[in-house]
Amino acid sequence: MPLTLHVDSDRWRDHLRSTWNPDIVPVAKGNGYGFGNHRLIAESRALGARTVGVGTYFEVPADPREDVVVLTPWRPFLEMSHSKNVIHTVSRLADLVSIPAGSRVLIEVQTSMRRHGIGARELRHTMLLNALDRIRFEGWSLHFPMGAGGTSANVREAAQLAKAATDVRRGALWVSHVPAQKLGDIGENVKLRMGTALWLGDRGALTVRATVLDVHSVRRGERVGYRQRRVSGDGHILVVSGGTAHGVGLEAPTAAATVRQRAIAMAKGSLDAAGMALSPFTIEGKQRWFAEPPHMQASMLFLPSAVAPPAVGDTIGVDVRFTTTSFDKVSMD
Numbered sequence: 001m002p003l004t005l006h007v008d009s010d011r012w013r014d015h016l017r018s019t020w021n022p023d024i025v026p027v028a029k030g031n032g033y034g035f036g037n038h039r040l041i042a043e044s045r046a047l048g049a050r051t052v053g054v055g056t057y058f059e060v061p062a063d064p065r066e067d068v069v070v071l072t073p074w075r076p077f078l079e080m081s082h083s084k085n086v087i088h089t090v091s092r093l094a095d096l097v098s099i100p101a102g103s104r105v106l107i108e109v110q111t112s113m114r115r116h117g118i119g120a121r122e123l124r125h126t127m128l129l130n131a132l133d134r135i136r137f138e139g140w141s142l143h144f145p146m147g148a149g150g151t152s153a154n155v156r157e158a159a160q161l162a163k164a165a166t167d168v169r170r171g172a173l174w175v176s177h178v179p180a181q182k183l184g185d186i187g188e189n190v191k192l193r194m195g196t197a198l199w200l201g202d203r204g205a206l207t208v209r210a211t212v213l214d215v216h217s218v219r220r221g222e223r224v225g226y227r228q229r230r231v232s233g234d235g236h237i238l239v240v241s242g243g244t245a246h247g248v249g250l251e252a253p254t255a256a257a258t259v260r261q262r263a264i265a266m267a268k269g270s271l272d273a274a275g276m277a278l279s280p281f282t283i284e285g286k287q288r289w290f291a292e293p294p295h296m297q298a299s300m301l302f303l304p305s306a307v308a309p310p311a312v313g314d315t316i317g318v319d320v321r322f323t324t325t326s327f328d329k330v331s332m333d
């Protein structure tokens, strides 16, 4: 009785093939963007990718066949993989000195992201210059912010940093969050790491369905659930697959950037304060209310009597964030 991600596999793979080219390094990390990392690595291989990116050392496959770039920078206290296929990201001068000699290394340069990276002013530091002879230098890594107006600014910034870096040592430039058509504006031998736009770039190929596990009719004022809340009207309680263990109801913080978005967040907040929360489950095209906070593997919804309830075993739609949801099943339809 699963929470299932249905993939229209022809449509999805059409999108993968039309998006991917040999300059693109597919990224398979976290929950595998909903698909699972194992599947994404297999799909990357089918596309012809020689290199994939993963988030952490824990995500490096046991015996990788392709090159694997670890996006989280190496630190002396992190357990490292000793596979010859692993390419490390190093983002501090001190780490360049302590990473084992001969390691395959991308040197990360700090961008306006200010997440990780060696500052542009430190690129000619003797610690870096000396390290270049100890390590197996694989190139420079640049990670940019996303979103509004960011892309053309990213390309400009990337071109500047790329020049500063390749003046120190020629090498490939590994960038993120730059439009694929603009790689030529940054420099030569530019590789683009891509996750979301590749795997989730055609949402129309993806559908999420939850299964109705139980249906109970209720009258206004009757108590339901762990918390024995009173229902707000006559109708039905639906028990559906998908709970906190799947990530349902555990929304990642959103960047409520605009006034409108903030207003929506406030409106939702006040409903929350009134003890009600809109669920991601949809019936007849409308999001339905949680009867109470989601349980581990299931959620209880309230459906007013005006709407005919689905039957046990039917499926209903769910609008979830793919990067924070663990599906029970991924069905390649």
Ligand SMILES: *Cc1c(COP(=O)(O)O)cnc(C)c1O
Binding pocket: 027, 029, 071, 143, 175, 176, 177, 193, 194, 195, 196, 197
């Ligand atoms: C996660 C990550 C990516 C992929 O990000 P998407 O937005 O999913 O394409 C690229 N580069 C770095 C350094 C990352 O950490």
